[in-house]
Structure formats: structure tokens, C-alpha cells
Amino acid sequence: MSRASWAIDIDRDDITQAQLAAEPATPLAAGQVRVHLDSYAMTANNITYAVFGKPAGLFGNDQGYWDFFSEPGGPGRLPVWGFATVTESAADGVAVGDRFYGYYPMAEHAVLTVGKPGPGGFTDITPRRTTLPPIYNQYQRVEALADYRAADHDYWPVFRPLFLTGWLIADQFEDEGDYGAAQILIASASSKTAIGLGFALKQRAARPETIGLTSAANVEALAAQGIYDRVISYDQIMTLNASTPAALVDMAGNGAVTRVVHSHFGSQLQASIIVGKSHWDAQADADGLPGPERQGFFAPGRSQKRIADWGGAIFGQKIAEAWLAFMDIAPRLAAIDKRRGGPAALEAYNEMLSGRADAKAGIVVEP
Incomplete structure (x- = not known):
């Protein structure tokens, strides 16, 4: 490979500052492979990665999402989920033409360091990544994915990581006896993680009522999908029965919505779980909230459990x-x-960051 490829650099301190950058091709070291990204998804989940790009103790150490694909001190490289094909290999067990699903930088190409290669894939053992949760460092051969169907290809990067998060949240609710709640309020209910949660909860024979919270413009279309038992707009939260034990799952980190729910239900709010921060520019407004302390949900930790x-x-x-x-x-x-x-690709990032992206679409970038 001789020509430079593109990558998107993001300011670690100001995620609105992003630009295309040329990525020079460098010789591979022993054990490395170069892959071409075939496709990746751009979702609100990626904005959460950007918000938490700087170290925040998320992984039990001093790393953040920027450290997956960029060295400290340089611009951030946003992680994305997608498919890639090996174009060069200096690693045993991985050949040119092999295809993998996994975690990549928002770029045209990526260099990965192969560890534990096998029929199912490999683990990236780049030094800065070895202390990160294993789920982020695993690259799965497409042919070895038991639940992969070619017809679903484009939906994998769009929905797979988000559906898994939603499924894991539903599993935690069941494991915790639904926290004693008779109704589960899911904020930003049109998000793909929320839809995964709603779908997983609906598969249970005995469960609390699920109530999707969304903007007034989305209520009718979202209700028609049949994912939730009920869908209401944010300005209708106060019409819910405040004496019925409830739990809140906040997908976007919108402090105003959180405060309304906490204030309305008070001690009847049994749990308040925050999953994402796609509303990155919204006031957190978490001080002095009545009801339970908010708890974060971290999908890799739940997976490992x-x-x-x-x-x-x-x-x-x-x-x-x-x-x-x-x-x-x-x-x-x-x-x-x-x-x-x-x-x-840069426009897709800016569109998602600004909230202009259509929630009913799944953006797939083909570098």
C-alpha cells in the first residue's frame, strides 16, 4: 500500500471540531495487519463514545474511548462498529482477503496487532488496548459468526452493538426483579438501543409495562412499530400515575427529562439508569434529584458477568x-x-452530532 488514506480527526476537548486528515501508509511490524473498512455505522452511540472520549474511569483505569485508535496528545479517532477486509498481513493466522466484524477507527484503513488468531478471529493486542474490556478488542471472522445472514449484513453495524446493549439492560432488569417496578419508562425511545431494550422486554411473558418517551413528532410513528406497550411525548410524563412504582432508563442523558421523571415519581421511582450521552450539549441537571441515585449502565461489564x-x-x-x-x-x-x-463520512458524523439524523434510518458509511 503506497497512497495515503483518509481518517477523521476530532478535537479531544471540543467534539464539534472534526476534519478529514491524510493517513500516511507505514510499513507493518511483525504481527500486524492492515485492513480496509468495508462499511461501518454512524449512530448516536458513537456520539456517546465521543463525549466519553477523554479518560473518565469507565474502564477502571485512566483511559477513554480516544485511546483505542490514537495516541495520547494527538487528535481523537472515533471508534465505530463495522466490517473490514485484510489488505496486508504480517501476522500468522490472518491472510489477505480475510473479513472481520469488530471495532475500528472512523477511517478508510486501520492497522491492528494480531493476538490469539484462530478459526473464529483474533484479539487486538496493541499495547494501549490491552487493559480495555475484551469485547472491544475482539475481531470475529464473518464466516464464523453463527448468527450472521447475508441479508442482514447492513443491519449488523447499525443494530448489533446497540441491540446487544438493549438486550443486556433487559437481562439486568429481569435479574434484579425489575427493581420492583410495574412500569419501565424508556427515554429517547426512538433510539436503536431503546428499541433493542423494548424488543427484548416484550419477549418476556411476565414483565412490567413498557412506556416509550419521545418527542411529540415521533409518537405516532413509534407507537405503530409495536415495540412498546405505550408511547407518549415528553410533555405527557406528568399524566402517568405517580403512585405506580416505576423505573427510568435514559438513553440520551437529557437532564430536563430526567428531572421531570424524578420529580413526578419521587420515592416511587425504583431505579434510574443512564445508558448514553447523545444529548451531549444538554444540561445534566442532576443535583438534588428526588428519588434514587442515578446509576450508569456499562454493557461490556454486564457481558463479562x-x-x-x-x-x-x-x-x-x-x-x-x-x-x-x-x-x-x-x-x-x-x-x-x-x-x-x-x-x-465527515458529514454523517456532523449530522449525528447536531441531532439532524433521521432516527428511522441507519447510516452506513462505505469508506
Whole structure:
């Protein structure tokens, strides 16, 4: 490989400052591979990665999301989920042409360091990544994905990581006896993680009522999807029965919505879980909230717990069954919106950051 490829650099201190940058090709070291990103998704989840790009103790150390693909002191490289094909290899067990699903930088190419290669894939052992949660460092061969179907290809990067998060939240609710709640309020209910949560909860025979909270303009269309038992607008929260034990799952970190829910339910709010921060510019407004202390949800930690509880094979089987059931309805939940090339990739990031992206579409970038 001789020509420079593109990457998107983001200011670590101001995520609104992003620009295309040339990425010079450098020789591979022993054990490394160069991959070309075939496609990746741009979702609100990626904005959460950007918000928490700087070290925040998320991984039990001093690293943040910027440290996956960029060295400290340089511009941030935003992590994305997608598919890539190996174009050069200096690693045993990985050949040119091999395809992998996993975690990549928002760029045209990436260099990964191969560890533990095998029929199912490999683990990236780049030194700065070795203390990060394993789920982020695993690259799975497309041919080895038991629940991969070619017809679902574009929906994998759009929904897979978000559906997994939603499924894990639903699992935690069931594990915790639903925190004693009779109704689960899901804020930013049109988000893909929320839809995954709503779908997973709906599969249970006995469960609390699910209530999707969204903007007034989205209520009718979201209700028609049949994911939630009820869908209401944010300005209707005060009409809910405040004497009925409730739990809140906040997908976007909108402090104003959180305060209304906490104030309305008070001691009847049994749990308040914050998952994302796509509303990165909204006031947190968390001081002095009545009701329970807010708790964060971290999907890799929950995954590791369930793998320890059940074993990797059973965990994978449960995910596969849930995923394939969800894929049967995914095409009616979101249309795939494909973008091609570096400028389009930068625009997709800015569109998602500004909140202009269509929640009913899944943006797939083909570098």
C-alpha cells in the first residue's frame, strides 16, 4: 500500500471540531495487519463514545474511548462498529482477503496487532488496548459468526452493538426483579438501543409495562412499530400515575427529562439508569434529584458477568436467538442510508452530532 488514506480527526476537548486528515501508509511490524473498512455505522452511540472520549474511569483505569485508535496528545479517532477486509498481513493466522466484524477507527484503513488468531478471529493486542474490556478488542471472522445472514449484513453495524446493549439492560432488569417496578419508562425511545431494550422486554411473558418517551413528532410513528406497550411525548410524563412504582432508563442523558421523571415519581421511582450521552450539549441537571441515585449502565461489564455466570457458549447462544428474532423485524424499523467516501463520512458524523439524523434510518458509511 503506497497512497495515503483518509481518517477523521476530532478535537479531544471540543467534539464539534472534526476534519478529514491524510493517513500516511507505514510499513507493518511483525504481527500486524492492515485492513480496509468495508462499511461501518454512524449512530448516536458513537456520539456517546465521543463525549466519553477523554479518560473518565469507565474502564477502571485512566483511559477513554480516544485511546483505542490514537495516541495520547494527538487528535481523537472515533471508534465505530463495522466490517473490514485484510489488505496486508504480517501476522500468522490472518491472510489477505480475510473479513472481520469488530471495532475500528472512523477511517478508510486501520492497522491492528494480531493476538490469539484462530478459526473464529483474533484479539487486538496493541499495547494501549490491552487493559480495555475484551469485547472491544475482539475481531470475529464473518464466516464464523453463527448468527450472521447475508441479508442482514447492513443491519449488523447499525443494530448489533446497540441491540446487544438493549438486550443486556433487559437481562439486568429481569435479574434484579425489575427493581420492583410495574412500569419501565424508556427515554429517547426512538433510539436503536431503546428499541433493542423494548424488543427484548416484550419477549418476556411476565414483565412490567413498557412506556416509550419521545418527542411529540415521533409518537405516532413509534407507537405503530409495536415495540412498546405505550408511547407518549415528553410533555405527557406528568399524566402517568405517580403512585405506580416505576423505573427510568435514559438513553440520551437529557437532564430536563430526567428531572421531570424524578420529580413526578419521587420515592416511587425504583431505579434510574443512564445508558448514553447523545444529548451531549444538554444540561445534566442532576443535583438534588428526588428519588434514587442515578446509576450508569456499562454493557461490556454486564457481558463479562453473564459470560462468567453462563459460560461463553450459552451466552452466545442466547444472543444469537434474540438477534435472529430481532433481525426478522429490523427492516421495518429502519431503512439503510448509505454514504460513501471521506467527505460523506465527515458529514454523517456532523449530522449525528447536531441531532439532524433521521432516527428511522441507519447510516452506513462505505469508506
